[in-house]
Amino acid sequence: MSENVFEYAPAPESASIVDIRPAYGLFINGEWVEGQDGRSYKSVNPATEEVLAEITEAGPADVDRAVAAARNAFDNVWGPMPGRERAKYLFRIARLIQERSRELAVLESIDNGKPIRESRDVDLPLVAAHFFYYAGWADKLAHAGFGPDPRPLGVAGQVIPWNFPLLMLAWKIAPALACGNTVVLKPAETTSLTALAFADICRQAELPPGVVNIVTGAGETGRALVGHPGIDKVAFTGSTEVGKQIARMVAGTRKRLTLELGGKAANVIFDDAPLDQAVEGVVNGIFFNQGHVCCAGSRLLVQESVAEELLARLKTRMATLRVGDPLDKNTDIGAVNSAEQLDKIRTLSQIGEAEGATRWSPPCELPSRGFWFAPTVFTGVAQSHRIAREEIFGPVLSVLTFRTPAEAVEKANNTPYGLSAGVWTEKGSRILWMAERLRAGVVWANTFNKFDPAAPFGGYKESGFGREGGRHGLEAYLDV
Amino acid sequence: MSEPTRLAVRKTYKLFIGGAFPRSESGRSYVVNDAKGNFWANASQASRKDARDAVSAARKAFGGWSGRTPYNRGQILYRIAEMLEGRRGQFVEELRAAGAGRNAATAEVDAAIDRWVWYAGWADKIGAVTGSANPVAGPFFNFSTPEPMGVVAVVAPDSPLLGLVSVVAPVIVSGNTCVVVASEPAPLTAITLAEVLATSDLPGGVVNVLTGRRAELAPWLAAHMDVNALDLAGAPADLVPSLEEAAAGNLKRVLRPGAGDWTADPGTRRMTAFLETKTVWHPVGV
Numbered sequence: 001m002s003e004n005v006f007e008y009a010p011a012p013e014s015a016s017i018v019d020i021r022p023a024y025g026l027f028i029n030g031e032w033v034e035g036q037d038g039r040s041y042k043s044v045n046p047a048t049e050e051v052l053a054e055i056t057e058a059g060p061a062d063v064d065r066a067v068a069a070a071r072n073a074f075d076n077v078w079g080p081m082p083g084r085e086r087a088k089y090l091f092r093i094a095r096l097i098q099e100r101s102r103e104l105a106v107l108e109s110i111d112n113g114k115p116i117r118e119s120r121d122v123d124l125p126l127v128a129a130h131f132f133y134y135a136g137w138a139d140k141l142a143h144a145g146f147g148p149d150p151r152p153l154g155v156a157g158q159v160i161p162w163n164f165p166l167l168m169l170a171w172k173i174a175p176a177l178a179c180g181n182t183v184v185l186k187p188a189e190t191t192s193l194t195a196l197a198f199a200d201i202c203r204q205a206e207l208p209p210g211v212v213n214i215v216t217g218a219g220e221t222g223r224a225l226v227g228h229p230g231i232d233k234v235a236f237t238g239s240t241e242v243g244k245q246i247a248r249m250v251a252g253t254r255k256r257l258t259l260e261l262g263g264k265a266a267n268v269i270f271d272d273a274p275l276d277q278a279v280e281g282v283v284n285g286i287f288f289n290q291g292h293v294c295c296a297g298s299r300l301l302v303q304e305s306v307a308e309e310l311l312a313r314l315k316t317r318m319a320t321l322r323v324g325d326p327l328d329k330n331t332d333i334g335a336v337n338s339a340e341q342l343d344k345i346r347t348l349s350q351i352g353e354a355e356g357a358t359r360w361s362p363p364c365e366l367p368s369r370g371f372w373f374a375p376t377v378f379t380g381v382a383q384s385h386r387i388a389r390e391e392i393f394g395p396v397l398s399v400l401t402f403r404t405p406a407e408a409v410e411k412a413n414n415t416p417y418g419l420s421a422g423v424w425t426e427k428g429s430r431i432l433w434m435a436e437r438l439r440a441g442v443v444w445a446n447t448f449n450k451f452d453p454a455a456p457f458g459g460y461k462e463s464g465f466g467r468e469g470g471r472h473g474l475e476a477y478l479d480v
Numbered sequence: 481m482s483e484p485t486r487l488a489v490r491k492t493y494k495l496f497i498g499g500a501f502p503r504s505e506s507g508r509s510y511v512v513n514d515a516k517g518n519f520w521a522n523a524s525q526a527s528r529k530d531a532r533d534a535v536s537a538a539r540k541a542f543g544g545w546s547g548r549t550p551y552n553r554g555q556i557l558y559r560i561a562e563m564l565e566g567r568r569g570q571f572v573e574e575l576r577a578a579g580a581g582r583n584a585a586t587a588e589v590d591a592a593i594d595r596w597v598w599y600a601g602w603a604d605k606i607g608a609v610t611g612s613a614n615p616v617a618g619p620f621f622n623f624s625t626p627e628p629m630g631v632v633a634v635v636a637p638d639s640p641l642l643g644l645v646s647v648v649a650p651v652i653v654s655g656n657t658c659v660v661v662a663s664e665p666a667p668l669t670a671i672t673l674a675e676v677l678a679t680s681d682l683p684g685g686v687v688n689v690l691t692g693r694r695a696e697l698a699p700w701l702a703a704h705m706d707v708n709a710l711d712l713a714g715a716p717a718d719l720v721p722s723l724e725e726a727a728a729g730n731l732k733r734v735l736r737p738g739a740g741d742w743t744a745d746p747g748t749r750r751m752t753a754f755l756e757t758k759t760v761w762h763p764v765g766v
């Protein structure tokens with residue numbers, strides 16, 4: 001038995017609520033269909049490396065079929081439908097998500113590796129909230145500030161990442177449908193299961209066939225969708241590198257584009273900040289969802305006079321983080337989503353050491369199977385280090401220091417990204433001064449990683465185009 | 481013996497970069513004829529280096545210009561309209577030389593002045609119209625405000641005054657700075673407009689005007705890593721795909737060419753195209 005008498009007993013959530021089929025087809029025109037060229041791939045549980053299901057890889061012919069179904073639904077059913085009726089479908093979907101939230105949370109944790117504590121308490125409530133929020137817009141578009149009669153764009157091709165599979169689906173599908181568009185959505189190849197479960201919810205809601213189509217597959221499928229001449233709008237969330245490729249593909253076409261891309265957020269802590277609260281914010285900023293968050297606070301900028309004390313408290317706090325079984329309700333940090341991503345985190349961390357930064361992790365036993373990475377902090381980081389410049393997308397924090405507010409702004413903005421930032425200080429005037437100068441789409445002051453469907457989210461500079469959420473999020477799906 | 485006729489003093493049309501009027505560093509120029517086909521002037525033919533200098537000037541001016549109060553920016557835009565009004569005759573003559581009839585030229589100048597006035601009034605209102613207080617669930621104060629993107633490269637349309645004003649004013653009113661590639665066949669009004677800007681309290685570098693070959697200059701601006709957005713209003717159709725592609729290098733925001741009716745109500749679209757939205761969260765508690 002452990003020497004620590006306060007050790008938690010395991011508190012696993014039961015997986016029995018979830019019924020994963022051995023194989024999945026594509027969801028096109030309201031039906032499950034087979035892929036035309038018969039290709040498939042295996043989806044694995046990142047915490048155990050067990051194969052969960054066989055997923056169909058959609059080829060260009062399948063994408064064709066899905067776009068045609070979406071076009072037909074747009075022209076004949078969804079586009080002409082009054083907003084108040086579209087609203088009711090979206091409200092139905094939101095309710096079905098609430099009813100099935102436990103099942104969906106467990107499935108998300110199994111498929112993605114994220115702790116059940118987060119999928120249950122963060123992802124699923126937000127997923128339902130997004131459908132509720134945009135449901136209410138469907139019959140109020142004339143009041144959204146885009147003119148008296150804003151029109152939908154048509155068929156939207158949407159490609160989403162693996163870090164928040166169901167939440168990103170909600171961010172894409174809810175506003176698109178509210179505005180009267182139909183969609184073809186491609187989930188990430190490692191996390192397709194909740195999107196496929198969502199297809200079932202569309203059927204339960206009796207959503208007209210073709211309004212939502214789901215094509216599974218990897219990069220090739222995504223390219224076929226983005227490049228398809230039959231779509232009017234491309235929405236992508238993912239890496240900046242792929243975002244640039246997509247922007248090039250869309251160049252010179254009539255397609256509209258929104259991109260939510262990478263980030264390298266600075267979390268700035270001033271000497272008057274409440275330090276324990278700030279430590280919680282730092283932990284939430286970088287270790288939430290294993291650091292698989294585009295707006296993660298991956299660069300800690302701490303004022304020199306409190307750096308030592310803050311780091312001591314941060315390390316004490318990090319030592320209490322529990323890494324392990326995503327389905328255990330006590331788990332803080334789950335599994336890294338894939339072997340490939342684990343490799344990337346390891347490589348960049350090794351480069352951090354090689355470039356001269358000091359690496360520290362709490363004593364932390366990792367499971368022998370699955371993809372795991374201990375929470376890690378680097379000190380002595382220079383702005384030129386790759387770990388301070390590149391998005392690691394893992395539980396790895398780089399610590400830099402500053403002396404004056406101007407230096408903090410300078411360092412925080414010294415990146416091609418501009419998605420988010422954090423500020424910790426008791427002084428209100430300084431918060432507003434910092435918020436004004438930080439070149440980022442979201443600034444969290446004395447908090448971090450908060451999301452809400454009513455608040456616009458999105459980046460400056462190379463973090464992407466457009467906003468998701470709020471009234472601003474409608475613009476991406478309206479012809480304005 | 482009759483008096484000798486007076487020889488006109490002709491104007492040298494140079495570039496407008498950082499508030500100064502340099503010649504192209506390349507030493508090149510190209511011939512601009514009037515509507516009757518007679519020689520009118522040699523316009524400077526800007527080079528890649530001139531374009532880069534203009535971007536540097538625009539970047540340098542961005543902090544100061546975006547940091548001014550919207551009220552102050554509105555005052556300066558209105559001052560531009562005042563200066564433009566004072567030179568109505570000069571612009572009417574230039575437009576007539578380019579081929580417009582007197583009435584049409586006068587109407588275009590009046591419309592251009594009125595457009596500056598219209599945009600001047602937007603400076604302290606666009607934030608209120610596009611910003612919001614967001615009713616999030618939970619104890620947070622949450623609000624969104626628009627902010628300028630930075631340096632905008634503008635390929636101006638061939639409408640030499642009204643079109644030019646209609647693309648420059650919405651870019652700068654919110655605090656952006658810009659590099660404008662003037663109409664290639666009708667570049668001279670742009671430099672005369674630059675004289676107006678230079679005498680209107682507009683800080684040097686906020687607007688930089690290049691004359692020359694669009695096909696030569698636009699690709700450098702579209703690919704420039706310190707340009708944040710691209711307005712393709714006057715880009716030749718065959719250049720648009722490659723310019724958009726080059727803009728992807730640092731994910732510039734691109735405004736595609738539109739209908740091009742510069743007399744129509746402009747709406748807010750040209751302003752919002754060059755704004756980012758910043759959302760700030762703060763906990764509420766005691």
